[in-house]
Amino acid sequence: MNKLYLSALAVLGLSTSALAQDARISISRAPEGSAITRRACGSMEVLEAQLAADPAQAQRMAAIEAHAQRVMASPNLQRTAAGTVIIPVVVHVLYNTAAQNISDAQVQSQIDVLNEDFRKLNADVSKTPAQFAGLAADANVQFVLAKRTPTGAATNGIIHKQTKTASWSTNDAVKNSKRGGDDAWDATKYLNLWACNLGQGLLGYAQFPGGSASTDGVVILYSAFGSRAKYSAGTYTTTYDLGRTATHEVGHWLNLRHIWGDASCGNDLVSDTPTQQTSNYGCPAFPHVTCSNSGDMSMNYMDYTDDKCMYMFSTGQSARMNALFATGGARAGLLTSLGGTAPRAAATTTLATAYPNPTSDVLNLSLPAGADAGRATVHVFDLAGHEMKQISYDSRGQVRVGSLPRGLYYITVGTGADVTRQRFEKE
Ligand SMILES: [Zn+2]
Structure with a gap:
């Protein structure tokens, strides 16, 4: 690792031990083809690979981090709560078998989950322990399937594309038409979601702000895309069938880190989330005390718990996400996107x-x-x-x-x- 890379890691709150820890997580994944028995997200590994390949990305991310800290520290730089950010979404459904070609109704059920979770409209937020109830936040972000393509044509925001690729990895081929995938739409105007047969035991991975526009967005295993509770006729894997993988990954796309900071008692760059030892799995009883905290916030979307056991973002996470939409923010271009508005006939x-x-x-x-x-x-x-x-x-x-x-x-x-x-x- 070169010096610039190391100093950039320090600015980003990462450490080499964090990366080593991440590698340890990757080893514990389910083998290819077997049922996923615990949550695994590839976002930090993808980030590590991108930073190693492109040192300039570390500088871009450091600038985004400095901007976020500046906005969070100054109330008059923060976006007013009055304006809900509405993000146009395009969903690229890549399928090799008929089962992988999830229906538009299943896709819509995922959009509905995102709209509940990012507005604190999810019913299960009521389970939040009293200690954290005052921190559960409405992030004031909403999602709408695109009604207009980048070139101005009408669309329903869902692309179904057959592919010869049976299984995908984190190498971003799924985002490239020349490699069997489907190209991203303009990332300054749309959130790109790819639903596909993601392998390696992963449920999903996201690209953080500051990466290349051509690979910007979120990839999710097709059977973890959508909600069985909202659309029971879809194709789902057990345990990860309530749409929370997308909530977690879109959290990364909006610059959130894992709640344990990807290190032992690490830093997630948010002040109101308790420091915790590492990731939690399944449905932990509360409180699970680590790192001298009074209980891990394991019900946070940025932990690794099961879909039915994660149900909140914190106020600090909301402020961090919303800094991206303040003046000069890395995702402020979405505020002027016409992608969610139908072209006139x-x-x-x-x-x-x-x-x-x-x-x-x-x-x-x-x-x-x-x-x-x-x-x-x-x-x-x-x-x-x-x-x-x-x-x-x-x-x-x-x-x-x-x-x-x-x-x-x-x-x-x-x-x-x-x-x-x-x-x-x-x-
Ligand atoms: Zn993650």
């Missing part, structure tokens, strides 16, 4: 049009009556939805696309509440 809208088509250099926009060319928002995407940043647009309604490689593209033109979308050819 073309038949009822006067469309913006771009001409000539094909073009070699300039597209001229013809805008609906009353629209101001200087205020239109113009984006160009390739057919896979990647934005082409090298184009320019001027207030006379001209889009310069001469620097694009030849091929087919989409242009989206936003005027007021309307976004129209047109395919064009660069020749």
Whole structure:
């Protein structure tokens, strides 16, 4: 490990012993193909591998950490409670067998669980021990299946894709169409969830803020995706069938650490969660006293307990997650996403049009009556939805696309509440 890597680990509250401990956890996983007998999450191993491969990621994460600490320390930098963050979600269902192709209803049941857990609307929060009841938090974050694709087309936010891959690992192939998976949608505008046959005895893994956009999001074992209590006809594994794997992993995606800090009596970078020895499994009786605390917060979503025995985030965890949405926060782009808003039907809208088509250099926009060319928002995407940043647009309604490689593209033109979308050819 190089010096930068080690100092970055220190900033992130990690230690080399934490990583060693994580390796010990990985050894205890269920063998491939057998039933999962205890919770295992791959997020810290993936983080370790990413930091080793890309030292710049440690610097990005250190900046995100400094921002989070600054926001948490200053009430007037914190996002006001009045605005609930609504996160558009795309679910990529990758299936090799029919059983792995979970239904839209099962997917919806997972979204419903997230909306309960992140708003403290889950009924089982009432089980929280009196000692922690005042800390159980409404994180004020909600989730909605996407209604609009990155290129502006209508969608229900769920992609079902058959694959030849029988089992996936934490190598992120599931997030790559060229490797048998399905590409991420723009991570600044969507939460990407992949439901697939994740192997290695893992229930899921997430990427923390600060990682690569192309792999941003959360991967979950298809049979731990959704809730048997909400949709009993789905395909579920026992014990992990109430949708809490996604709650835990989305917690990581929103910058939460494991509650034991991934070390013996470690630091989870949140002040109101008790220091605890290590992960808890199953359904521990309360109090389980370790590290001189007055009881582990084993019912926290960021422990390793069974789905039915985890039911709260703390106030400090909520503040840490919400720092990402404050000014300058790593996930603040989601606040302006139109992904959760349906595109208006073309038949009822006067469309913006771009001409000539094909073009070699300039597209001229013809805008609906009353629209101001200087205020239109113009984006160009390739057919896979990647934005082409090298184009320019001027207030006379001209889009310069001469620097694009030849091929087919989409242009989206936003005027007021309307976004129209047109395919064009660069020749
Ligand atoms: Zn985890």
